[in-house]
Amino acid sequence: MKATEQPYAYATLLERLEELYEVEFTWLKVEQLVAGLVNLDRNTQDFILGWAERLLTTNVYISHEFIIRVVEALDRLERRVIEAWAVHAADTFDQQGLRPALAVIQQVDSFLESAHAHAEGVAFDEVESILSTFVCGLSGRRLKLAQGESVYTDSETLYLPNITAKLVKSKDNFLLCKAQVAFMWAQTRFGSFRVDFATAFADYPDRQQALAAFHALDTLRLEAYIERELPGLWRDMQHLENLYDETSCPSPDKGRLGGVSLRLQSPNATINDVLALIPEVLGQSFPPRIYQPRLNPEAVTACMLARMEREKILLRVKLAELVKEHKEETPPDLPLSGEEEEKKEVAPPEFEMREVQEGQGMELVLDDKPIAPPEDVKQLLTSIMLDWGDVPPEFLVPAGDGEYDPSLYQKEEKDIEDVWKGIYHEEGAFLYREWDFARQHYRKNWCVLRELELPPGDPAYVDKVLDKYQGMIKHLRRTFEAMRDENRLLKRQSQGDDVDIDALVEALADSRDGSEMSDKLFQHMHRADRSMAVMFMVDMSGSTKGWINDAEREALVMLCEVLEKLGDSYAIYGFSGIGRKRCEIYRIKAFDDLYNSATKARIAGIVPKDYTRLGVAIRHLTEKLNTVEAKTRLLITLSDGKPEDYFDIYNTQYGIEDTRQALFEARRTGIHPFCITIDQRGKDYLPHMYGHANWVEIDDVKKLPLKVADIYRRLTS
Amino acid sequence: MENAANATNHALIHDPSTYLIEKEPYYVPVGNEITLFEAAYANHLPLLLKGPTGCGKTRFMEYMAWRLRRPMITVSCHDDLTTSDLVGRYLVKNGETVWVDGPLTRAVRSGGICYLDEIVEARKDTMVVIHPLADDRRIMPIEKLGQLLEAPDSFCLAISYNPGYQSVLKELKQSTRQRFVAIEFDYPKPALEREIIMHETGLAPAVTDKLLKLAEMTRNLKDNGLEEGASTRLLVHAGKLISKGVEPRAACQGAIALALTDDSDMIAAINELIGALF
Numbered sequence: 002m003k004a005t006e007q008p009y010a011y012a013t014l015l016e017r018l019e020e021l022y023e024v025e026f027t028w029l030k031v032e033q034l035v036a037g038l039v040n041l042d043r044n045t046q047d048f049i050l051g052w053a054e055r056l057l058t059t060n061v062y063i064s065h066e067f068i069i070r071v072v073e074a075l076d077r078l079e080r081r082v083i084e085a086w087a088v089h090a091a092d093t094f095d096q097q098g099l100r101p102a103l104a105v106i107q108q109v110d111s112f113l114e115s116a117h118a119h120a121e122g123v124a125f126d127e128v129e130s131i132l133s134t135f136v137c138g139l140s141g142r143r144l145k146l147a148q149g150e151s152v153y154t155d156s157e158t159l160y161l162p163n164i165t166a167k168l169v170k171s172k173d174n175f176l177l178c179k180a181q182v183a184f185m186w187a188q189t190r191f192g193s194f195r196v197d198f199a200t201a202f203a204d205y206p207d208r209q210q211a212l213a214a215f216h217a218l219d220t221l222r223l224e225a226y227i228e229r230e231l232p233g234l235w236r237d238m239q240h241l242e243n244l245y246d247e248t249s250c251p252s253p254d255k256g257r258l259g260g261v262s263l264r265l266q267s268p269n270a271t272i273n274d275v276l277a278l279i280p281e282v283l284g285q286s287f288p289p290r291i292y293q294p295r296l297n298p299e300a301v302t303a304c305m306l307a308r309m310e311r312e313k314i315l316l317r318v319k320l321a322e323l324v325k326e327h328k329e330e331t332p333p334d335l336p337l338s339g340e341e342e343e344k345k346e347v348a349p350p351e352f353e354m355r356e357v358q359e360g361q362g363m364e365l366v367l368d369d370k371p372i373a374p375p376e377d378v379k380q381l382l383t384s385i386m387l388d389w390g391d392v393p394p395e396f397l398v399p400a401g402d403g404e405y406d407p408s409l410y411q412k413e414e415k416d417i418e419d420v421w422k423g424i425y426h427e428e429g430a431f432l433y434r435e436w437d438f439a440r441q442h443y444r445k446n447w448c449v450l451r452e453l454e455l456p457p458g459d460p461a462y463v464d465k466v467l468d469k470y471q472g473m474i475k476h477l478r479r480t481f482e483a484m485r486d487e488n489r490l491l492k493r494q495s496q497g498d499d500v501d502i503d504a505l506v507e508a509l510a511d512s513r514d515g516s517e518m519s520d521k522l523f524q525h526m527h528r529a530d531r532s533m534a535v536m537f538m539v540d541m542s543g544s545t546k547g548w549i550n551d552a553e554r555e556a557l558v559m560l561c562e563v564l565e566k567l568g569d570s571y572a573i574y575g576f577s578g579i580g581r582k583r584c585e586i587y588r589i590k591a592f593d594d595l596y597n598s599a600t601k602a603r604i605a606g607i608v609p610k611d612y613t614r615l616g617v618a619i620r621h622l623t624e625k626l627n628t629v630e631a632k633t634r635l636l637i638t639l640s641d642g643k644p645e646d647y648f649d650i651y652n653t654q655y656g657i658e659d660t661r662q663a664l665f666e667a668r669r670t671g672i673h674p675f676c677i678t679i680d681q682r683g684k685d686y687l688p689h690m691y692g693h694a695n696w697v698e699i700d701d702v703k704k705l706p707l708k709v710a711d712i713y714r715r716l717t718s
Numbered sequence: 719m720e721n722a723a724n725a726t727n728h729a730l731i732h733d734p735s736t737y738l739i740e741k742e743p744y745y746v747p748v749g750n751e752i753t754l755f756e757a758a759y760a761n762h763l764p765l766l767l768k769g770p771t772g773c774g775k776t777r778f779m780e781y782m783a784w785r786l787r788r789p790m791i792t793v794s795c796h797d798d799l800t801t802s803d804l805v806g807r808y809l810v811k812n813g814e815t816v817w818v819d820g821p822l823t824r825a826v827r828s829g830g831i832c833y834l835d836e837i838v839e840a841r842k843d844t845m846v847v848i849h850p851l852a853d854d855r856r857i858m859p860i861e862k863l864g865q866l867l868e869a870p871d872s873f874c875l876a877i878s879y880n881p882g883y884q885s886v887l888k889e890l891k892q893s894t895r896q897r898f899v900a901i902e903f904d905y906p907k908p909a910l911e912r913e914i915i916m917h918e919t920g921l922a923p924a925v926t927d928k929l930l931k932l933a934e935m936t937r938n939l940k941d942n943g944l945e946e947g948a949s950t951r952l953l954v955h956a957g958k959l960i961s962k963g964v965e966p967r968a969a970c971q972g973a974i975a976l977a978l979t980d981d982s983d984m985i986a987a988i989n990e991l992i993g994a995l996f
């Protein structure tokens with residue numbers, strides 16, 4: 002339908018963009034953008050403007066640059082890929098700042114070159130989760146996946162581009178990512194980097210040429226490994242090669258390396274064979290495989306040197322810990338004579354790596370007895386063996402007390418995410434994902450949430466409320482008391498722990514009369530274990546200002562009064578914030594807090610603050626709720642309206658869908674979410690977010706505790 | 719287990735308190751568990767079998783029951799299991815109330831083996847009934863009958879427990895665990911696991927090796943998205959499907975990937991691993 006609508010005219014576009022980019026303050030030029038947009042159809046115009054607006058919430062220059070570039074990219078890229086590109090730019094801005102983000106937008110040209118026309122590209126975000134797990138399942142060192150400008154590994158991190166679009170179909174582009182990941186895994190697993198890159202090529206006049214030969218030969222060796230170890234994957238890789246040959250020029254003669262390739266395909270071929278064979282093929286050209294990563298000896302060397310140093314010390318420290326634990330676990334059961342005891346202490350513990358059985362791997366041996374090391378030590382041993390070929394004996398000497406400074410073996414965190422935390426945020430912030438329904442995926446670490454203290458309010462407030470609602474509270478107490486679950490004897494049951502004598506006597510009498518005898522002859526002790534935990538999540542957004550805020554606080558006072566009676570655990574948290582990086586949660590009453598004067602003052606102190614980013618608050622409080630022991634867990638939102646945030650897509654369907662998703666996640670962990678809203682507008686979207694039966698709208702505070710009682714009853718009876 | 723010998727279309731009816739396993743169950747010892755069990759049994763000590771699910775605990779118990787020539791009663795614990803479910807209760811038959819022994823009582827009376835599988839699944843208050851049986855009194859009070867049963871020498875109490883669950887709710891209480899002699903189980907070492915799978919499924923060595931590799935891959939994923947890797951049991955299941963002619967990838971997807979998790983990304987990743995292997 003949209004497509005048939007008239008495109009926006011020049012003047013309309015001009016006005017819209019001028020407004021969007023606030024040109025009178027930013028001085029950005031928009032005429033060029035308008036010229037690009039004016040000839041497009043309405044649907045495409047809307048698509049671009051929509052993304053420009055979304056990017057605007059990140060940064061105005063990125064948004065502006067996006068429109069300039071996107072027009073050229075339109076006929077080469079699917080919209081899905083364009084979206085991935087835009088999101089990547091926004092992510093880069095969050096993590097690294099404006100300049101690298103602009104570079105991402107501008108690099109679309111080089112990206113377009115490598116992409117197949119009209120390709121169904123796959124974005125890194127789409128494959129990351131599956132392929133990280135995939136590579137974690139393969140044996141060897143734990144490897145990470147990250148986005149990089151090209152495909153390569155430094156031996157710890159596997160870099161993939163933001164978008165892979167070398168092949169036409171998305172299925173094949175995914176396979177390509179998988180093959181690339183597997184190939185880089187094979188490099189680390191089968192010793193491709195057990196080479197001293199600084200010296201190994203010193204004798205060749207043309208280092209680049211030698212490296213190219215090395216890489217090509219090693220590829221043959223690794224392919225043979227993959228064929229043996231992962232035959233299914235090998236089939237996929239050949240399929241990719243065939244597709245590649247079809248689309249690009251077919252590679253002249255891959256069999257040219259025939260003679261040497263036979264030698265490299267032997268199961269015993271090592272990286273030394275590769276090095277030895279270089280002279281035989283030097284100077285030839287080696288058409289790259291489609292899945293072949295770039296060789297980055299500098300990155301590998303830097304990463305490996307640091308790791309080898311670090312892991313040696315780390316292993317020795319861990320072994321020392323192991324010895325200590327071992328001693329504690331096996332106290333000498335025979336009383337030793339003083340002399341022997343001394344000897345025992347002097348003999349240093351001896352570690353050794355031993356082959357378990359022919360071809361069955363190595364095991365760690367302490368003083369001649371095999372021991373099962375904890376998982377982290379196991380991984381460390383694996384990593385060391387991959388770098389060194391075995392575990393050198395000097396690595397197996399446990400570190401002496403205080404011999405090493407932890408800074409030597411604790412890896413300095415280079416994780417982008419951690420830098421991000423450090424640069425942009427204070428410590429103690431929680432990161433949460435958010436659901437992007439348009440793209441049907443999670444934006445990782447998208448929201449930054451902090452738990453803050455709420456300044457106490459008027460300490461006399463609670464008493465005033467109690468005064469005001471005296472009668473009401475009495476009534477409520479009775480309602481809730483009736484729900485209190487106590488041990489009670491159920492009579493006339495068809496099954497039970499004991500015979501119900503009354504019923505039995507009656508039944509026997511019945512049967513003498515010739516009438517049918519009841520089988521409900523038992524009594525059964527019903528044990529009270531309706532253990533319940535409730536989390537109240539209170540909207541503290543600016544829109545609650547006025548009577549809604551009063552209503553919330555009064556309702557909470559009444560609830561606390563009655564919940565205290567019930568004896569179930571309950572907690573109250575407020576939420577507000579501005580934007581995704583300033584999400585705030587206020588503790589009013591934690592599960593462990595008593596309902597005392599401090600808590601009462603915090604209830605009084607609930608004030609309207611900023612906006613309502615519901616999803617992240619739900620995620621945070623869900624985690625809290627799941628730490629308490631209870632049979633039934635309830636998450637009740639008290640709110641005045643729908644999710645909204647400052648000048649943000651959260652005000653759109655996006656926010657509603659993210660909230661719905663967060664509730665869905667909560668439900669999957671066994672939580673029952675409900676919403677009590679003090680607003681007329683709720684009808685449109687609450688059923689969609691909470692489900693039809695799980696929300697109520699109230700227009701009077703006094704009804705709120707009764708509604709809660711209803712919810713309780715529904716869940717426990 | 720293969721039971722082609724007495725293949726029939728009718729369920730055979732056995733009384734578990736007297737039924738003796740006649741045919742030696744197939745069990746490959748993985749360590750000193752048989753000696754340990756026999757020593758504990760001879761000394762009237764109760765046993766705790768610790769280890770992940772599907773690593774051979776039940777099979778081991780069957781084997782020991784056969785070896786010791788004792789009947790065995792197995793109770794799979796769950797959170798509705800009450801004390802009466804174990805001890806016994808009154809029922810009405812033909813207008814009379816009659817007492818019916820629960821499985822634990824039957825095992826005590828007949829001097830058999832009682833195996834309480836996945837003990838932590840049971841309600842905590844239910845478990846206290848085993849305490850007097852598990853210490854050196856070896857008695858079982860049946861309050862409703864006013865009886866105090868003293869277990870005969872041949873009675874044996876064994877419980878199983880999977881310490882892998884990360885939940886504090888599923889931990890075995892000290893007051894329970896300290897009464898038992900613990901035997902630790904884990905997945906059998908590759909060579910043994912290979913032997914077991916080939917015996918149970920009749921698969922050829924080449925396919926068996928792939929199953930073993932897949933097992934290792936999923937075990938690498940433990941605590942990286944999976945609560946547990948593929949157990950020997952799952953490998954046996956997949957192997958049986960394959961030996962019946964199911965295409966290996968499909969067999970592994972059904973018997974292993976879907977059995978391990980409900981998470982769609984995780985299933986997809988395991989399917990990629992399966993696809994890479996086969």
Ligand SMILES: Nc1ncnc2c1ncn2[C@@H]1O[C@H](COP(=O)(O)OP(=O)(O)O)[C@@H](O)[C@H]1O
Pocket residue numbers: 719744745746747748770771772773774775776777778906914918950951954
């Ligand atoms: N040591 C073993 N010897 C023989 N079979 C075994 C052994 N370990 C595991 N199995 C196989 O694994 C399957 C599952 O073992 P099971 O005893 O049911 O596990 P658990 O009781 O520990 O959950 C068995 O049916 C058997 O096929």
Ligand SMILES: [Mg+2]
Pocket residue numbers: 772775776835
């Ligand atoms: Mg079992």
